[in-house]
Amino acid sequence: MSQKKNRLKAKLFxxxxxxxxxxxxxxxxxLQQLFTTQxxxxxxxxxxxxxDLLRISNLKSPNTAIALFxxxxxKPLVNKGLILVLDDVxxxxxxxTIIRLCDWFGISQLICSQETVDCYNPKVVQATMGSxxxxxxxxxxxxxxxxxxxxxxxxxxxxxxxxxxxxxPSEGLIIxxxxxxxxxxxxxxLVDVRIGIPRFGNLKATESLNVATATAxxxxxxxxx
Amino acid sequence: MSQKKNRLKAKLFxxxxxxxxxxxxxxxxxLQQLFTTQxxxxxxxxxxxxxDLLRISNLKSPNTAIALFxxxxxKPLVNKGLILVLDDVxxxxxxxTIIRLCDWFGISQLICSQETVDCYNPKVVQATMGSxxxxxxxxxxxxxxxxxxxxxxxxxxxxxxxxxxxxxPSEGLIIxxxxxxxxxxxxxxLVDVRIGIPRFGNLKATESLNVATATAxxxxxxxxx
Numbered sequence: 001m002s003q004k005k006n007r008l009k010a011k012l013f014x015x016x017x018x019x020x021x022x023x024x025x026x027x028x029x030x031l032q033q034l035f036t037t038q039x040x041x042x043x044x045x046x047x048x049x050x051x052d053l054l055r056i057s058n059l060k061s062p063n064t065a066i067a068l069f070x071x072x073x074x075k076p077l078v079n080k081g082l083i084l085v086l087d088d089v090x091x092x093x094x095x096x097t098i099i100r101l102c103d104w105f106g107i108s109q110l111i112c113s114q115e116t117v118d119c120y121n122p123k124v125v126q127a128t129m130g131s132x133x134x135x136x137x138x139x140x141x142x143x144x145x146x147x148x149x150x151x152x153x154x155x156x157x158x159x160x161x162x163x164x165x166x167x168x169p170s171e172g173l174i175i176x177x178x179x180x181x182x183x184x185x186x187x188x189x190l191v192d193v194r195i196g197i198p199r200f201g202n203l204k205a206t207e208s209l210n211v212a213t214a215t216a217x218x219x220x221x222x223x224x225x
Numbered sequence: 226m227s228q229k230k231n232r233l234k235a236k237l238f239x240x241x242x243x244x245x246x247x248x249x250x251x252x253x254x255x256l257q258q259l260f261t262t263q264x265x266x267x268x269x270x271x272x273x274x275x276x277d278l279l280r281i282s283n284l285k286s287p288n289t290a291i292a293l294f295x296x297x298x299x300k301p302l303v304n305k306g307l308i309l310v311l312d313d314v315x316x317x318x319x320x321x322t323i324i325r326l327c328d329w330f331g332i333s334q335l336i337c338s339q340e341t342v343d344c345y346n347p348k349v350v351q352a353t354m355g356s357x358x359x360x361x362x363x364x365x366x367x368x369x370x371x372x373x374x375x376x377x378x379x380x381x382x383x384x385x386x387x388x389x390x391x392x393x394p395s396e397g398l399i400i401x402x403x404x405x406x407x408x409x410x411x412x413x414x415l416v417d418v419r420i421g422i423p424r425f426g427n428l429k430a431t432e433s434l435n436v437a438t439a440t441a442x443x444x445x446x447x448x449x450x
Contacts, residue, residue, distance in 0.1 A: 097438060104434055106425035129432050164449035200331035200448050207354050209329055209441075213322060216434075216441040221449070223425050224389035 004118045011071045013120035017063040023130030029069045036065035058122045071120060074138050079150060081171055082107050082222055085142055087187050088115040088178040089211055095119060096127020097212035098176075103131035105219045110135050111173075113142045142175075146190045149173060153192045155183050156218055158208060160196030163221040168195075174222065176215050227283055229343045236296045238345035242288040248355030254294045261290035283347045296345060299363050304375060306396055307332050307447055310367055312412050313340040313403040314436055320344060321352020322437035323401075328356035330444045335360050336398075338367045367400075371415045374398060378417045380408050381443055383433060385421030388446040393420075399447065401440050 007013050012032050015024050018040070025031060025043055034045040037053055045065075053062050077083075084107050089095055095117050102110050117124065119137045146153055153173040175191065177183035183191070197209065197217050209217070232238050237257050240249050243265070250256060250268055259270040262278055270290075278287050302308075309332050314320055320342050327335050342349065344362045371378055378398040400416065402408035408416070422434065422442050434442070 097435060100432065100434065101438065103426045103432070104422075104424055106427075108426075131432065134427050162449075197329075197445070198449075199329055201328045201333075202331075202359050207325065207328070207356065209325065210322060213326065213438065213441045216438045217445040220422070220442040220445055224387075224423075224446070 004121065007071070007118070007120050012068045013071055013125065014058065014122050015067045015069055015125055016057060016059055016065070016122070017126075018065060020126070020130060021065055021067045023133055024067070024069050027133035029072060029133060032068040032070055034065065034067040038064055041065070059126075075136055077109060077111075077138060081109070082219075083109045083111060083151065083173050084215070084219070085111045085146065085153075085173050085175045086113060086116045087142060087175060087183050088113050088181075089176065090115075090117055090179055091211075092117050092121050092123035093127055094179065094210065094212040095121075096124045098215050099124070099128045099135050099137070100131045101212075101216055101219055102135045105223045107219065108134075108136055110137045111142060111145060112137060112139045114139055143186055143190065146173060146175070146187065153190060154195050155188060155191030155193070156214060157182065157188075157194050157196050160194040162198045163195050163218060164198065166193065166195055168222045168225065170222075174218060176211055176218070179211055227347055229346070232296070232343070232345055237293045238296060238350065239283065239347050240292045240294055240350055241282060241284055241290070241347070242351075243290060245351070245355060246290055246292045248358055249292070249294050252358035254297060254358060257293040257295055259290065259292040263289055266290070284351075300361055302334060302336075302363060306334070307444075308334045308336060308376065308398050309440070309444070310336045310371065310378075310398050310400045311338060311341045312367060312400060312408050313338050313406075314401065315340075315342055315404055316436075317342050317346050317348035318352055319404065319435065319437040320346075321349045323440050324349070324353045324360050324362070325356045326437070326441055326444055327360045330448045332444065333359075333361055335362045336367060336370060337362060337364045339364055368411055368415065371398060371400070371412065378415060379420050380413060380416030380418070381439060382407065382413075382419050382421050385419040387423045388420050388443060389423065391418065391420055393447045393450065395447075399443060401436055401443070404436050 015021050031043050034043055035048045036045045037050055057066055084102055151172050155175040175183060240246050256268050259268055260273045261270045262275050282291055309327055376397050380400040
């Protein structure tokens with residue numbers, strides 16, 4: 001299950017640790033199988049040894065239990081509110097942080113390009129800390145999606161207009177790009193408003209912010225006014 | 226040099242990769258020694274084999290060169306502007322992200338408690354992407370420091386007043402706490418203004434934001450108005 005093609009075939013994914021498993025048990029996700037070294041769950045479980053847990057876990061120091069949950073069928077999208085769109089975000093830690101941010105800021109729909117890392121990747125599941133149960137995630141052709149949406153689209157660019165000075169709406173698509181290359185040209189062509197996070201420090205420095213950090217700042221600007 | 230006590234004894238730290246090394250060479254940091262598999266630097270260097278580079282590197286896939294730089298002596302603190310204070314931040318990736326954020330938002334002074342992870346830890350150096358050359362970092366007794374500062378202190382708490390509704394000054398101390406425990410009680414007692422990032426999503430969910438993500442949002446709120 002640590003490989004995407006196996007997860008997709010079986011339509012199952014792995015959750016590890018007591019806290020994470022309980023969050024999924026309390027949600028609309030359906031349990032397939034639960035292996036644990038201690039009989040502490042309300043769900044039906046199979047007791048295993050510490051040695052077996054270590055053998056099947058993706059973690060160096062597994063925590064008590066490992067579970068297989070069924071991937072839910074994709075829900076229909078609702079064309080309202082703020083919707084976050086990811087254009088090819090590749091790092092599992094970044095996607096995990098972004099899912100937690102959506103949960104925090106009440107962004108209930110997250111659209112990912114087909115190239116974006118799988119949200120059921122074990123590293124993403126661990127990094128989301130249960131937020132995955134509260135944010136609806138759809139993988140689709142984002143070019144087609146943006147083109148067909150009636151909502152205004154806001155793309156983030158290094159040279160975009162300051163998020164602190166731009167009027168940011170309560171409904172719209174917020175597009176974040178790839179770690180190394182930003183938003184791809186075909187998506188850039190569809191952006192209605194180019195926004196950016198102004199740099200206050202040394203202007204000669206060429207570094208950009210990490211995409212998860214930038215998402216935190218952009219979502220805060222949209223929601224916090 | 227991957228151990229803190231050895232770094233402190235020698236007052237040297239490691240930088241890896243062409244880009245990072247060039248950023249340090251272009252800064253006020255003083256080079257001690259540079260090992261490289263290609264003679265592409267302006268500084269004096271020692272040519273080594275790929276095999277030797279792999280042997281001395283902290284990385285699985287080292288990139289061309291590894292250098293030792295001298296730790297600068299701590300500069301005196303200036304009691305003005307916005308100053309970020311970290312109370313026991315332990316994760317190297319979080320500190321690296323926070324240093325990059327200081328650089329981005331023009332926060333030139335970062336104060337770390339003695340328990341905060343060492344900024345010359347190789348993982349921090351890799352994560353800062355050169356920002357370490359532009360942010361002044363002092364490790365000290367932050368309780369004493371906050372007590373003696375004439376600047377107002379802003380501490381971040383889960384139940385603090387909304388950063389979106391609180392008047393945030395252009396001068397002051399911004400205090401961020403430990404990953405698991407937040408700001409410690411002895412520091413909490415010294416905080417003038419308790420601020421927080423309001424949650425817009427599901428209010429039952431108990432997760433907090435990661436400290437680096439929270440720092441991004443808080444610094445953005447201080448600077449972006």
